[in-house]
Amino acid sequence: MSKTMENLSYATRILGELLSGNPVGKNSNKELYDLYINDTEVENLLTTISKELFIEIYDYEEELFLSPGVNNRVFGYSNDEIKKKMRYGFDNSEMYLAYFVMMVIITMFYKESDYDTHVKRIRIEDILLRVSEKMDALKNLENLSEISTEMSYNFEEIVSKWESLSTAQMVFDEAGNMEFSDKGKNSKYPFINAVCDFMEKEDLIKKDENMKSILPQKRFKAIVYCYFQDKDCRNELYDFIKKLNSNEEDL
């Protein structure tokens, strides 16, 4: 086997591991990671194959991470698949509300893309407060309902969805103490909890149940830094946003 063919085999093995959800880095699959780091041909081949499959591979803090990028019809999720992945099977407005909550979480960790975040943990209670603040700000927009009548994908719908949720559901623990219920999707606190569960499943955050808080995972940091800091990726994203506006493509 020629050297290039051998390297092609290594590159596809790395891709295979990543697609199977196995880590490739300094601490696991080290042999493959070393090949990627030390042999430019392996790196180039991997980049070429992944580009053809519309996926991005990032090397962040000595580990490789994979992202399906935007609007990936092969490896991306459809809206229906995302709804099913949410713990309680979300409907359309709940899914968009979940997006809103996730976006709030991202902005709580990062104001703008950077190598790392200074925020070590966020309490779920604080997410609830921040989402409520954002919803209030939206509600107070004078022209929100005016604009909303013109567009089918408007924020008024998620504001009213949020408003329809009760603040919290109280339950009693075994010792008879009153506490907030963590489960369900019909109250604000459990809803945020369900969104955090989804983000944990996507390896973006880690939930600390004891501390009732979330911590950012390496994959989350990798995507913020490598995807959003990259000019081409950013332009691709802006293009899609523009297309949304001109209704050129249904996404």
Added chain:
Amino acid sequence: MEHIEKITSEIDSRIKNIKIYHPFYSIYAEGYKDSNFDMPSLILAVLSYLVYEGKLNAKGISFNEIKEFIRLFLMKGYAYDIDDKQSIDLTREVINKLDANYSYKYQSCNTKREETLNVSLIKEDIKTLEFFITTDGLDFFLKTKEYSEEAQITISLLLFKKQLEAGSFGYALDLVRRLNIEVQKRIEEKSTILNIVVNGGSNGIDEYKKYFDRIAGQFSQEETVFKDTLKFLDDFYKNEIEQNKMGKKDKEGLKILSNIEEELLKAQSLHTRLIDEVLDMSNDYDRILDIKMKSAFSEKFNFERVFEQGCVEYNDIRVLGLILQPFLNRNIKKRFSIQKIFQPQKVKKAEERKTEKYESPEVSSIETIDMLTQKRVENNYFAYTAMLLNLLSSKPCVYLEDFVSYIKETYSDDVVFNVDFVPFLARINHTSRDKYNPYKKVIDIKELFMKDINLMNDIEVCLRKVMGQNKKYSSWDSIIIESLPDSDVVFDDIIKVTNMKFVLV
């Protein structure tokens, strides 16, 4: 003004040296509502626990271990007993304070601009969710009792040598242990320095150089002292043991010496690790500088701005969906493969099948909007009732304002605008209309539990449900609900409600 040059040049390093005190005094300034103990002391106690139990044993400490420690510390230190719920809440609060990122901002005399120093006292391992003291935390902790940082290692080493010579083996053992903490601190300092290199502008390069100088200085000091110590130990063994000159005291000393030897072996392996880490550090340093170079010339993606734009300009929720797509995992759609039927299949044993039970499919009813609304109202009424009773358990006479402040504090200020809140107040006010006194109603708890649930109103059902679930309400006799028509309560200048008084009897 002859010292002006020197003073100006020293200010930055003086600020850096005191940054480790910033978290402690921030916590002190915040204060703490519970007067039964002192929060700053508790913070110091938890840090000590993380050093003795965690750092010295090279292991992380779990939330539950910290919780148990806090409970024992309050008991021992303040004779203050707390239950499990209180200790969970307190542990969360203590960890949140210790784990927070404290930013110390100052105007630098060197760079002539505002600089930020970030300090946090503990960190959490994202995989194990265990807690560790940080280098800054350890630095701060050592300065609360031990020697000043600059001379710490040198003084420790000299003392160690002197104490061995004087036969104070116990103290010498303590010192060598402390030395090991110091070496461990140096190892972990690496990540702090790299963090400064990532975030600290030009400061990072200075810190990186200083770190190398410190390590080199430490190695040369230790080389001399350890050489002398080994010579001393060698002589001791030759003179005292081989010539059988040992008394009872000497034999005890020998035991401590063997512990010292053990600690010195630990010190040796720690030093080897330190050398490895320092060698690795130069690679990390180059890598970070490379990233910084790239970052300096690349435009950043402003999440906050795009979020606002998505909301206001486009008014299109799908913008959020697009931004989130890169964050999601790859999606592999699995399909059934016809070849699978030719693969060996695992056949279940007959007896396993016997245990399987047929479950009849549940008949699901469709939940209408009315049913959902009813459920929401019930949940909210239940929560408000539980909050009211909880407040009454701590304060036997409560006015509507107290109740509102309490729930605002628990939930948020906008709780009064919840669609179910005002109706709840109206319902509870209605409950208070008695035929003899239209403004007062006495709810007899025993009677409440005797009454047929179908004849109760929704507030009575909530009261019974809440009281039935918590034993602490079992001793209550009655609750008086009185409406005060002459006084009104205004919430945030928008909602006006007749005042009420709730009295526990």
